[in-house]
Amino acid sequence: MIAFLLAQTIAITGGTVYPVSGPKIEHATVLIRDGRIAAVGTNVAVPAGATRVDASGKWVTPGLIDGAGQMGLREIGVVQGTSEYTQRGNDVAAGFNVLEGINPASTLIAVNRMEGVTTTLAVPGSLGVPPSGGLIWGQAALIDLDGATIETMQIKSPAAMVAGLSEAAKDASGGSRAAVAQRLRRVLNDAREYATRRADYRRRQIQDLSASAADLEALQPVLRGDLPLLVVANRRSDIETALRIAKEYKLRLILAGAAEGWMIPGEIAAAGVPVLVEPLDNIPSYDALGIRYENAPLLAKGGVKVALMETATENTRDLRQQAGNAVASGMTWEQALRAVTLTPAEIFGVAGQYGSLEAGKVANVVVWSGDPFEFSTGVEHVFIRGREIPLRSRQTELLERYRTLPPKY
Amino acid sequence: MRYFAAGFGLILFAGCASGGARTTSSGAPPAASAAAAAPQDTAGGIGPQYPSTYQRHPNPPVIIRNATIMTAAGQEIQGGSILFKDGRIVAVGTSVQAPSDAVVVDGTGKWVTPGIIDVHSHLGVYAAPGTFAESDGNEATQPVTAEVWAEHSFWPQDPQIPLAIAGGVTTIQALPGSANLIGGRSAVLKLIPVRSVQEMKFPGAHYGLKMACGENPKRVYGQRGGPSTRMGNMAGYRAAFIQAQAYRRRWDKWNKDHQGDPPERNLRNESLAEVLRGNIYVQNHCYRADEMMQMLDLAHEFGFKIRAFHHAVEAYKIADVLAREGTAVAVWADWWGFKEEAMDGIHESAALVQQAGARADIHSDDPGGIQRLNQEAAKAMYYGRRAGIPVTRDQALRWFTANAAWVLGIDSIVGTLEPGKMADVVLWSADPLSVYAQALQVYNDGWLVYDRNDPAHQPKTDFTLGQP
Numbered sequence: 001m002i003a004f005l006l007a008q009t010i011a012i013t014g015g016t017v018y019p020v021s022g023p024k025i026e027h028a029t030v031l032i033r034d035g036r037i038a039a040v041g042t043n044v045a046v047p048a049g050a051t052r053v054d055a056s057g058k059w060v061t062p063g064l065i066d067g068a069g070q071m072g073l074r075e076i077g078v079v080q081g082t083s084e085y086t087q088r089g090n091d092v093a094a095g096f097n098v099l100e101g102i103n104p105a106s107t108l109i110a111v112n113r114m115e116g117v118t119t120t121l122a123v124p125g126s127l128g129v130p131p132s133g134g135l136i137w138g139q140a141a142l143i144d145l146d147g148a149t150i151e152t153m154q155i156k157s158p159a160a161m162v163a164g165l166s167e168a169a170k171d172a173s174g175g176s177r178a179a180v181a182q183r184l185r186r187v188l189n190d191a192r193e194y195a196t197r198r199a200d201y202r203r204r205q206i207q208d209l210s211a212s213a214a215d216l217e218a219l220q221p222v223l224r225g226d227l228p229l230l231v232v233a234n235r236r237s238d239i240e241t242a243l244r245i246a247k248e249y250k251l252r253l254i255l256a257g258a259a260e261g262w263m264i265p266g267e268i269a270a271a272g273v274p275v276l277v278e279p280l281d282n283i284p285s286y287d288a289l290g291i292r293y294e295n296a297p298l299l300a301k302g303g304v305k306v307a308l309m310e311t312a313t314e315n316t317r318d319l320r321q322q323a324g325n326a327v328a329s330g331m332t333w334e335q336a337l338r339a340v341t342l343t344p345a346e347i348f349g350v351a352g353q354y355g356s357l358e359a360g361k362v363a364n365v366v367v368w369s370g371d372p373f374e375f376s377t378g379v380e381h382v383f384i385r386g387r388e389i390p391l392r393s394r395q396t397e398l399l400e401r402y403r404t405l406p407p408k409y
Numbered sequence: 410m411r412y413f414a415a416g417f418g419l420i421l422f423a424g425c426a427s428g429g430a431r432t433t434s435s436g437a438p439p440a441a442s443a444a445a446a447a448p449q450d451t452a453g454g455i456g457p458q459y460p461s462t463y464q465r466h467p468n469p470p471v472i473i474r475n476a477t478i479m480t481a482a483g484q485e486i487q488g489g490s491i492l493f494k495d496g497r498i499v500a501v502g503t504s505v506q507a508p509s510d511a512v513v514v515d516g517t518g519k520w521v522t523p524g525i526i527d528v529h530s531h532l533g534v535y536a537a538p539g540t541f542a543e544s545d546g547n548e549a550t551q552p553v554t555a556e557v558w559a560e561h562s563f564w565p566q567d568p569q570i571p572l573a574i575a576g577g578v579t580t581i582q583a584l585p586g587s588a589n590l591i592g593g594r595s596a597v598l599k600l601i602p603v604r605s606v607q608e609m610k611f612p613g614a615h616y617g618l619k620m621a622c623g624e625n626p627k628r629v630y631g632q633r634g635g636p637s638t639r640m641g642n643m644a645g646y647r648a649a650f651i652q653a654q655a656y657r658r659r660w661d662k663w664n665k666d667h668q669g670d671p672p673e674r675n676l677r678n679e680s681l682a683e684v685l686r687g688n689i690y691v692q693n694h695c696y697r698a699d700e701m702m703q704m705l706d707l708a709h710e711f712g713f714k715i716r717a718f719h720h721a722v723e724a725y726k727i728a729d730v731l732a733r734e735g736t737a738v739a740v741w742a743d744w745w746g747f748k749e750e751a752m753d754g755i756h757e758s759a760a761l762v763q764q765a766g767a768r769a770d771i772h773s774d775d776p777g778g779i780q781r782l783n784q785e786a787a788k789a790m791y792y793g794r795r796a797g798i799p800v801t802r803d804q805a806l807r808w809f810t811a812n813a814a815w816v817l818g819i820d821s822i823v824g825t826l827e828p829g830k831m832a833d834v835v836l837w838s839a840d841p842l843s844v845y846a847q848a849l850q851v852y853n854d855g856w857l858v859y860d861r862n863d864p865a866h867q868p869k870t871d872f873t874l875g876q877p
Contacts, residue, residue, distance in 0.1 A: 077747040078624075108746065236877070260877065283776050284568055285538045290877035314746035321784065324844030373844050375787040378795045395745070395755045399796060405729045405765070 002144075002353065002362060003152045004035035004385050011046040012367060012381070015055030020062055020342045021356035030060055032363040035386035040357050053381055053388075055367050061337065062357055063118025063364030063384065064372075065344040066316050067276035067309030068230075068256060071109060071120045071145065072102035072153075074313055085124050087138060091172035092187055094222075095214035096138030098124045099157045102150050108314050110393035113145035115317035116372060118364040118384045119155065120145065121348060123162050123230070134172050135183055137162045139218065140230065142348050144364065146384035159348045160230040160254060161222045165238045167287040181241050186210050188249050191219035228252040228347075230276075234259040234288035243271050254347055256309070257281075259288035262295045265302020274305035274347045279326040296339070297330030306335070307344035324373030336373065362386075459560065461610035463599060466856035470494035472507035473836060476516025481523050481810045482825040483803055491521055493832035496855040501826050514836065514850065522806060522841055523826050524579025524833030524853060526813035527779050528692070528739050529719050529772035533583050533598075533606070534559050536567035537776065537872075543567075547586035548593060552630050553649045555618060556676035557593035559583045563606040566870040569776040574600050574859045574868065576780035577835040577848040580611060582817055587621035587694045588629040590636065590645040594680055595619055595692060597817050601853050602868035615690045615818035617716070618680060620646065622695035622704060623750045643703060650711045653681030690716035690818060696750035698723035705734055717816045719772060722754040728765030737768040737816050741778070742785040742792075759786075759808060760793025760800050770816055771808040782809040787842035802842060 010032040017028040019040055029044040030037060046052065075082035084101030087093040102122055124138030139158035147153035163169075165180060173180040190209040194216040200206040201213060209216060221227035231242045234257045246253035255261065256276040261268055268275065277296045284291055300306045308326065310319040323336040331339070345355025353362045366372070367381040382389040401407050471493055478489035478501060490505035491498065500506075507513065536543040545562035548554040563583055573581070578600050585592035596606065597614035622642065631637035636645050656678035663671050683689040691708070695701050695718045708715050717737035718724060722745065724731060724738040731738055740762070745754030759769040771786045773779035790805035807824075814824030823831045832855040839846040850866075851859040860866035 075746075076749055076752065079749060111746075263877065280777060280781075282572060282780075283537055283539070284873075284876075286540070289538070312747075315743055318743070321788075321844060325781075325784075328845045328847055375784065375791045375842065375844055378791070398753055399755050399757050399761075402726050402761070403796075405727075407726070 002155060002385070003147070005152070005387060008386060009033045009038075009047055009050040010053060010383065010386065010388070011044075011050045012053045012055050012060055012365065013046065015058045015060040015367060017060045017357060018337060019357040020338055021358050028060075030357055030365055032365065032383060032386045035363055037357060037359055037361050037363050037365070039359050053367065055380075058380060059368040059370060059372060059377075060357070061366050061368065061372055062341040062355055063366050063382070064116050064319055064340045065307075065355065066117050066120040066319050066340075067307045067344050067347075068121045068123045068140070069309065069311065069313040069316050071112070071122055071143065071313055071316060072104065072106045073098055073122055075103065075106055075108065077314075087124070090212075090215070091134040092136045092211040092215050093124065093134060093138045094136045094161060094211065094216070094218040096124055097141065097158055098122050098138060099141040099150055099154065102141070102143065102153065104148055104150060104153055107394045108316075109145050111314070111395055112316040113382060113384065113389055114379060114391045114393055115320070116366040116368070116379050116382060117316050117319055118145055118366070118382065119143070119354060120316060121159060121344075123160075125162055125164065125232075135163060135169055135180065136187065136215070137164065142350065144362075144384050146387060146389060155354070156348065156350055158221075158227055160228045161219070162230045163232070165231050165233040165242050166235070166257065167285075169232075177238065177241070181245065183210070184245060185248075188219065188223065188245075191216040191223055195220055195223070222251060223249065225250060225252050228254045228349075230254040230256055232256045234291070236260040236263050236290065239264065240267070243267060243273065246273065247271065257288075258299070259291040259295060261304070262292065262298035263290060265299050265304050268299070269303035274307065274343070275299060276307050276309045276344075276347070278309050278311055279322045279329065293325070293329045296326045300331050300335050300339070305343055305347065306339050307347055308336070308339045320373050321375075327373060333373075459558070459607065461612045462605070462607040463610055463612050464608070465496045465854050466601070468496075468855045468857065470499075470508055470511040471514060471832075471852065471855065471857075472505065472511045473514040473516040473521055473834070476519045476521045476836070477840075478521045478826060479802065479806050479841070480826040481803060481806045482827050485802060489521075490516075491826060491834065493834060493852070493855050496832050498826060498828050498830045498832050498834075500828055516836065519849065520837040520839065520841055520846070521826065522577070522783075522835050522837065523810040523824055523830075524835055524851065525577045525782050525809050526580040526817070526824060527573075527578055527773050527782060527809070528582045528717065528770055528813045528816045529774045530573075530581040530583050530779055531586065531774070532569050532573060532581060532776060532779065533563035533565065533567045534585065536564045537569045547588035549586075549588040549629055552590045552626055552636060552645050553677065554585075554589050554593050555591045555649065555678075555680040557585060558596065559585050559594060559619075560596035560606045560610065563596060563598070563609075565603060565606055565609065566872050568870045568872045570600060571602070571859075571868050571870060571873075572776070573779045574851055575848060575861070577783065577837070577841075577851055578779055579833040579835075579851065579853045580814075580817070580819070580823060581779070582617060582692070584617065584692065585619045587619070587625040590621060590626050590642055591649055591681075592619035592621060594689070597819065599853055601856065601858055602870075611817075611819060613819070613822065615688065616680075616683070617690045617692035617817070618684050620691055620693045620704075622693065622700045623697060624748055625694070639700065643707065646707055647710070649677070649681060650685070650707075653678045653685060654711065657682035657685050684713050685711060687713065690714075690816075692717055692719060692816070694719045696720050696722045698726035701727060702730065705730070705736070716818075717770065720751075720774065722751050722758070724767075725755065725758040725761040726753075728762045728767055731762065732766035737770055737812065738762045739770040739772040739813075739816060740789075741774070742771060742788040756789060756792035757796045757798060759789040760796070760798040763800065763804060764798050768812050768815060769808050770812045772813075783841040783846065784844060785809075787844075790842065805842065
């Protein structure tokens with residue numbers, strides 16, 4: 001259930017509207033009512049009393065959706081006390097859901113939403129820095145970047161179960177990729193067995209299982225295919241392991257990272273598996289020696305459903321730079337816009353309500369001065385669930401304080 | 410992943426910092442015409458040390474015609490041509506005559522800039538693939554290691570080097586990391602595919618001395634004998650320079666009168682004495698405004714200049730002071746929040762610093778960021794403009810070319826497209842301040858070291874051979 005705060009009617013008029021679900025519409029109106037998009041088009045009647053936002057000469061798009069980050073779960077990278085994204089000491093932390101650790105007052109939220117990112121997947125672990133080498137990191141939540149409480153921010157929780165099959169996952173499984181895969185299978189097998197023998201489990205009339213009841217219980221929606229398993233895998237062979245296991249257990253798989261995915265777009269596309277990619281990731285490591293800028297474009301060209309992410313949470317706002325660079329490396333502009341709006345909404349199962357400018361959808365809307373991916377473009381208006389977001393943050397306050405020196409404290 | 414790289418560089422290895430060193434006998438960089446000669450690394454009376462063996466690669470003359478040429482010297486020439494020959498820029502303008510043997514490059518619809526200079530890189534010292542074996546950036550065994558030289562760690566086969574070249578980078582300052590109060594000497598390097606770091610050493614460039622403020626030295630040494638506080642940091646710098654003052658006096662006296670045996674050499678003091686003589690530039694990793702003020706006091710106490718504050722996330726708070734001091738400011742466009750001393754980073758810092766009259770620079774400290782310094786500068790320029798701070802395109806270009814050259818003391822040789830300058834030239838597919846621009850060709854001293862459309866000019870390191 002998505003919470004809406006205000007009953008307000010807003011008409012964004014005269015802009016070039018990029019609905020994503022269809023071709024761009026010049027001089028169009030986006031009408032927002034009670035937090036949802038009421039109408040989009042050139043023949044939209046603006047009700048009396050509506051707040052008008054003149055977007056003449058501007059570009060209007062859906063709010064950007066970041067594929068994965070730790071928004072609200074990490075205030076300052078190196079300050080342990082502000083990190084909420086890990087359940088340490090449990091390498092099968094399937095029952096760990098990050099949602100209640102999210103801090104709606106995080107300063108990162110205002111900094112990033114005012115740059116056009118309105119929605120993000122808050123993930124356990126860290127796709128960039130796997131914290132402990134765990135196998136299953138926990139449950140991710142999809143949130144809008146507005147709201148005083150987690151109840152008001154929440155879109156979908158859990159939105160995915162997150163697991164690691166990259167190099168970093170090895171430690172907890174004995175130090176071998178094969179051991180990681182075997183351990184994941186054992187956990188999934190145990191979760192299946194647990195589901196059929198809960199009573200035996202309670203009476204302790206069952207062999208030792210590889211995880212706690214809470215964690216095995218949390219895996220049931222994954223086994224049913226109701227909850228996607230988001231797997232961090234970068235090396236080609238790791239991606240193939242993920243595809244293999246997903247096929248064996250009939251899981252809904254999402255690949256994240258997928259740095260060497262460009263080598264096998266056909267396999268990934270044939271499996272119907274979407275990927276979350278960071279386009280500016282191209283520094284080789286032994287986890288992905290074949291990493292390259294062209295990954296996202298080559299995957300998209302190969303028919304894979306691609307969404308983009310910016311893993312530096314404090315700079316989630318650079319998602320648009322990621323998208324622009326994906327275009328420079330060969331994605332079409334339309335593919336890139338879709339990869340930060342409708343495609344992630346589809347991947348996370350909320351495309352009925354998010355990701356495009358269509359009547360009935362949640363009114364996450366951004367008005368840009370131009371092409372959203374260009375540095376010359378600024379954000380003019382941001383609406384989240386129909387509420388206009390003030391373009392203010394701790395950083396804008398610092399700018400104003402020190403714009404003239406000495407500052408007035 | 411990008412954050413992985415940043416996280417490890419910044420946090421675990423404390424890779425971000427400033428400083429590094431290269432010595433010449435005089436404070437002034439040699440004239441461009443002398444640049445190919447061996448540098449005079451005298452280190453206050455000691456003979457040449459680890460000299461550059463840089464040699465210009467022989468190339469035919471090149472003329473790029475009908476491009477938009479951004480000179481970083483005040484001009485943006487539409488329909489312009491640039492001719493370079495024997496490693497030197499010969500002419501820039503709208504009516505340039507080319508010799509008959511010149512390679513003609515059609516620049517229609519394309520842009521030309523000077524080669525990019527990154528004043529803060531750990532390429533080669535924190536090489537990919539990033540295991541312990543390539544972790545050579547911090548001699549984190551004691552807080553003052555002015556005696557170590559980054560060039561002695563530098564791996565010319567770092568697979569990150571060709572990536573940076575493809576981003577238009579022609580010169581870097583490779584620095585020790587920021588674990589230490591005084592991390593060691595930097596190396597100013599031409600970014601070219603060669604076998605040894607000696608062949609990359611920029612002739613005539615000044616060594617830098619990497620110094621680091623704040624959290625990193627505290628974190629690294631807090632449980633290992635200190636410093637564990639910022640006051641401990643300051644005491645550490647002061648103790649080191651007090652020793653260096655005495656060392657310098659002994660050597661200066663001996664250099665003058667040659668009485669008796671020369672004083673015993675001490676590598677640590679040798680680097681620091683060269684700072685005191687003004688031959689080695691202090692490149693100071695420092696985030697917070699109040700700490701930069703402390704470091705300026707330190708510099709005053711010992712009579713040296715801080716050439717540039719690096720990272721300098723809070724430079725905008727003291728932009729007036731930095732302008733007065735003549736200390737340059739090397740910043741990121743938007744990095745912030747990864748640690749407490751980085752919490753106050755704002756997009757407009759470079760613009761505000763420049764507006765106050767200080768010299769601004771955009772640096773990377775990152776193997777990813779170095780590939781798109783043009784994009785980072787564009788970000789900083791446009792955010793500045795949107796905040797009402799005037800920044801010209803030429804000024805923004807200077808943030809990663811001419812101003813960077815000044816930070817390294819090579820501004821008479823590189824950094825702009827002017828006749829006589831070294832032919833470090835980048836041809837771009839589009840406006841380099843656009844997210845869609847890609848470097849098409851990169852010329853380093855006239856040598857075509859990268860061509861996006863010609864695999865024969867896409868250098869690969871040994872490491873990359875036979876890899877996926």
